[in-house]
Amino acid sequence: MDKKYVSLEVGRAALRIAITANREEEQKVKEMLRQDGIKAAAVDFGGEFMQSITKIIERAVVASERENLVADNHVGSGSVAGAAQEALDQVKIKAMGFNVGGKIGIARYAEHVCVAVFMGVGVLNFNEQCVGLAHRTLPISD
Numbered sequence: 001m002d003k004k005y006v007s008l009e010v011g012r013a014a015l016r017i018a019i020t021a022n023r024e025e026e027q028k029v030k031e032m033l034r035q036d037g038i039k040a041a042a043v044d045f046g047g048e049f050m051q052s053i054t055k056i057i058e059r060a061v062v063a064s065e066r067e068n069l070v071a072d073n074h075v076g077s078g079s080v081a082g083a084a085q086e087a088l089d090q091v092k093i094k095a096m097g098f099n100v101g102g103k104i105g106i107a108r109y110a111e112h113v114c115v116a117v118f119m120g121v122g123v124l125n126f127n128e129q130c131v132g133l134a135h136r137t138l139p140i141s142d
Helices: 007-018 023-035 049-066 074-095
Strands: 039-048 099-109 112-123 126-137
Touching: 007 023, 007 039, 007 099, 007 112, 007 126, 023 039, 039 049, 049 074, 049 099, 049 112, 074 099, 074 112, 074 126
Parallel strands: none
Antiparallel strands: 039 099, 099 112, 112 126
16 A cells, blocks of 8 residues: 545545445445555435434444444544534435435545445435535544
8 A cells, every 4th residue: 555545535435435335335345445545434324314314423433433444532433423414414405304315434544534425315206316525634543
């Protein structure tokens, strides 16, 4: 791993893992990213958007801690929670009042942590799609 990545590439990695269609594809993408020195995690979610926001953020934090992207402390958890909140804020206008389903992807390389939200917004039998993406920084030792 001689490459150095900046936040833009880490954001792409978070989006790559968030758009995976199933666990098998998710594992392949995680392994591909791991070979580049990027750690990644993903978690599915669904439900009525406004009522699900807290659970989505909690799932992102738990997944990032479980996959050792961040330390299990207020600094690591707060960075992921803040980025997840920002990513959800970017899709809030489209999703408010509707059921949603999708995946949140988290990627980390050095001090860069990115969270991507990819989801469908249900309106009857039609689905709109939307994406949110946010970045935070953490000390490398975390």
